[in-house]
Amino acid sequence: MTDAVLDRLRGPGPARRHNARTIAALTANPGCTRRAVLDAAGVDKQGLAERAGHPAPFGQSGFALSRGNAFEAQLKADSGRLLRELLAGALGHDVPESYADLGADDDATLTARHAATAELLTGAGAALVDHPLLSLDVAGRTVFLEPDLVAARVGGRFHVVEIKSFAIVDGQADSAKVSAAAVQAAVYVLALRRLLGDDLVSHDVVLVCPENFAFRPTAVVLDVRKQLGTLTRQLRRLAGVSALAADLPPGLSFDLALPGAELAAAVARLTARYAPECLSACELAYLCRHEATGTTAALGRPVREALGGVDTIGEVLELASGARAPGPGQEEAAALLRAAARLRAAAVGL
Amino acid sequence: MSTLTALARAEAVAAGRAQPIATVRHLHVHPDPLVLVPVVMAGEPNAPLAALAGRDRAAPRLLVVAQPRNRDLRFAFAAELAEIVVGYAESHIGPSEAVAVDRGRDVRHRYLDAPQVWVPNPGGVDFLRLFGRSTRFRRTDGDHPVPPAVPLLGRWLTFLATQAEVPGSALLVAATQALALHWATGQSSAEDAQLGALLGWIDPGPLTGPEAARRAEQLPPAGPATDPDFDNRVLAPLLSAGADPADALRDQLLPTWDLMWRAVDLLRALPPGARVAGRWDADRDAFSGYVAHLRDTGTPQPRRDSAVAAAARLHRLENVQARYAAQRAFDDPLVMAEHRLTGEAFEGVVTHAKADRVDDTGKRPVLRPRLIVRTAEPVRASAGTALTCPDRPSQKATVISVTPAGDETDVLLELSGGMGRKLVAEPGSVPAVGDTVLYTTLTEAYRPGGAFPEPDRTPWTHGGPPAPPAQPTPAEAAEEWA
Ligand code: SF4
Numbered sequence: 124m125t126d127a128v129l130d131r132l133r134g135p136g137p138a139r140r141h142n143a144r145t146i147a148a149l150t151a152n153p154g155c156t157r158r159a160v161l162d163a164a165g166v167d168k169q170g171l172a173e174r175a176g177h178p179a180p181f182g183q184s185g186f187a188l189s190r191g192n193a194f195e196a197q198l199k200a201d202s203g204r205l206l207r208e209l210l211a212g213a214l215g216h217d218v219p220e221s222y223a224d225l226g227a228d229d230d231a232t233l234t235a236r237h238a239a240t241a242e243l244l245t246g247a248g249a250a251l252v253d254h255p256l257l258s259l260d261v262a263g264r265t266v267f268l269e270p271d272l273v274a275a276r277v278g279g280r281f282h283v284v285e286i287k288s289f290a291i292v293d294g295q296a297d298s299a300k301v302s303a304a305a306v307q308a309a310v311y312v313l314a315l316r317r318l319l320g321d322d323l324v325s326h327d328v329v330l331v332c333p334e335n336f337a338f339r340p341t342a343v344v345l346d347v348r349k350q351l352g353t354l355t356r357q358l359r360r361l362a363g364v365s366a367l368a369a370d371l372p373p374g375l376s377f378d379l380a381l382p383g384a385e386l387a388a389a390v391a392r393l394t395a396r397y398a399p400e401c402l403s404a405c406e407l408a409y410l411c412r413h414e415a416t417g418t419t420a421a422l423g424r425p426v427r428e429a430l431g432g433v434d435t436i437g438e439v440l441e442l443a444s445g446a447r448a449p450g451p452g453q454e455e456a457a458a459l460l461r462a463a464a465r466l467r468a469a470a471v472g473l
Numbered sequence: 474m475s476t477l478t479a480l481a482r483a484e485a486v487a488a489g490r491a492q493p494i495a496t497v498r499h500l501h502v503h504p505d506p507l508v509l510v511p512v513v514m515a516g517e518p519n520a521p522l523a524a525l526a527g528r529d530r531a532a533p534r535l536l537v538v539a540q541p542r543n544r545d546l547r548f549a550f551a552a553e554l555a556e557i558v559v560g561y562a563e564s565h566i567g568p569s570e571a572v573a574v575d576r577g578r579d580v581r582h583r584y585l586d587a588p589q590v591w592v593p594n595p596g597g598v599d600f601l602r603l604f605g606r607s608t609r610f611r612r613t614d615g616d617h618p619v620p621p622a623v624p625l626l627g628r629w630l631t632f633l634a635t636q637a638e639v640p641g642s643a644l645l646v647a648a649t650q651a652l653a654l655h656w657a658t659g660q661s662s663a664e665d666a667q668l669g670a671l672l673g674w675i676d677p678g679p680l681t682g683p684e685a686a687r688r689a690e691q692l693p694p695a696g697p698a699t700d701p702d703f704d705n706r707v708l709a710p711l712l713s714a715g716a717d718p719a720d721a722l723r724d725q726l727l728p729t730w731d732l733m734w735r736a737v738d739l740l741r742a743l744p745p746g747a748r749v750a751g752r753w754d755a756d757r758d759a760f761s762g763y764v765a766h767l768r769d770t771g772t773p774q775p776r777r778d779s780a781v782a783a784a785a786r787l788h789r790l791e792n793v794q795a796r797y798a799a800q801r802a803f804d805d806p807l808v809m810a811e812h813r814l815t816g817e818a819f820e821g822v823v824t825h826a827k828a829d830r831v832d833d834t835g836k837r838p839v840l841r842p843r844l845i846v847r848t849a850e851p852v853r854a855s856a857g858t859a860l861t862c863p864d865r866p867s868q869k870a871t872v873i874s875v876t877p878a879g880d881e882t883d884v885l886l887e888l889s890g891g892m893g894r895k896l897v898a899e900p901g902s903v904p905a906v907g908d909t910v911l912y913t914t915l916t917e918a919y920r921p922g923g924a925f926p927e928p929d930r931t932p933w934t935h936g937g938p939p940a941p942p943a944q945p946t947p948a949e950a951a952e953e954w955a
Contacts, residue, residue: 187516419483
């Protein structure tokens, strides 16, 4: 029933599939109903933003992709010989010489690959499993995850392996990239736990990256317990989305074939919660930013908090000038704003 | 974010253009800076793709690595960049001045000028740091020789990038950070990180700030990452056809080049704060010291600091940070206003003053005038706190008591220092009744350094004594660079 509602929202186009990156992004703004509904329905948000007049740049460079692929191919070559050595070093355990490749990404084989993954992982199976297909409940819907990950079975437990092509130089890497990789790996840990149970899947994941300036890989172990906690909480919050979708007006549709104005109006029916973090995480960012003009949230959380949590710029300025009397609970924020306005005026007017 | 700056952002939204958050300029702007706009190859750890560089805004020099995966071309790029950067740095080795140190017991020499390199953003600083790391250990002899300028470039880039971590240093400047120190826009700091959008708000021309910022978002990014769309549609076809990407890359970089000079101009037009020159003196010291090091052993900076060096450096940086914050506040009433809002500074009127008060309870009588300052502002100080008045930086004011007086507060202060050597205060050195005064807990004084062991006494728990600085090993010099 719910799936039917979500399918109807999307229209006849194919549903966008989730991956760890989209789930990580989804949980980056868990308060946003708009994104939750559109993602649950598998709407092509990039296309939607374009049709509604606010295209956002969300491309990936082919150079980065091919570099990433070449790096991965090197690791997996020869039945994952290089990868096994690295994992043995990082985890302090021998990795048995067995490797199973579940085959390429293909819509038609989803169910078969999911079954094969389950069989392989629950059975005695291989130590390294390439192209497994996992599933996770996201926003009331079961979504398939297609990690290019390799789940390694070492010392009786599974470890998620995340292969990234950013470099670790002298033991240090870009912290934003490392934390993004950790969240994505945590998504796979959750999916794997759903299949095998919590005990069999370690919260220690292995991050494999090029070392220094060479193409040679190195492996580090990351503890993703914190990320798992956050993800679990946020996925739980998203679970109520299908109920939200059912409450939407029956005629509502995000079929990209509709006229742009109609699509923009449809988007406006879904409540958003824009924050500047959306700019790097959601294809609708320019659209939602436009809509959020004049709110303190659009300036970012630190600014909003420094302004006492007041919602709009207009209200902030009126409180600061004394033109508006503070509402209940606003007295302290208003006093601070008035003092700030006085000091600013005195100093700028010098 | 302080409420004052946040309010400035709100005002910027309403006004449709950026609002000042400083009344003076807080960094030195060199009359002849070197501007550098680097871009890297997507997905490659630190592989330069191109750079625009130069001191003449009308004549940027374009450096290109036509095949970014080709090692020889990459070193050729490094050699060309070295010619520009090292040449620029060394052009400041010239006349020097003698500076007294150790209470006049010794002198050291400081060059009259120092280099100043501008990059668009902190990513540009990171690029220079990594590129310095990948070139400073190279050797000009052995199995993998490189042109002599390459390891020297590595040392200079590492020096500049390390110096950029020192609060208030202006040897290597990230344009977005320098601008954001002086203006608040009506957008988020994530958007301010884009040089074009930031300048759009600050200097929108005939447009409104938001219009100019939106338009700037359509420009090529300011690097060091390229626009993925450009990679896929323009660069990839050129590279796979073996064609020269120079023109295409120049077109990508030129808009940022122009933005960089606009940023320099905008900042230069602001009047400098009184303490900016003093910080530039410290930069000239650092530069002079590094030139001396290169002439001495010239060893490359280690891959990582030893435990003791890292701890001492961290302590020093914290100290410099506190001093830099105080200096900016002392130089700029708008910055000081932020501290007044939080109670770290207060302005008030002197209601009582006893300028000739002498304390004769000790061995020798000493001049210790007392004042009462009445203020309507919040006061975070309590009895015993030492305060400073920016107009009288060498005078210490110790809080004796803080007493509420209706809606206001009376602060009783005892003054010491800065009044001459006699038991009678020099005229004007003690505030008089009716004067408006400002006192703050901020101080320019260096706090006493932490006790760190000498490097050769590093305990084994912290890795033991570090190896002495050394010339790069053959293994370091031959490090793969794919
Ligand atoms: S950009 Fe809009 S839809 Fe996307 S997460 Fe942000 S608020 Fe929600």
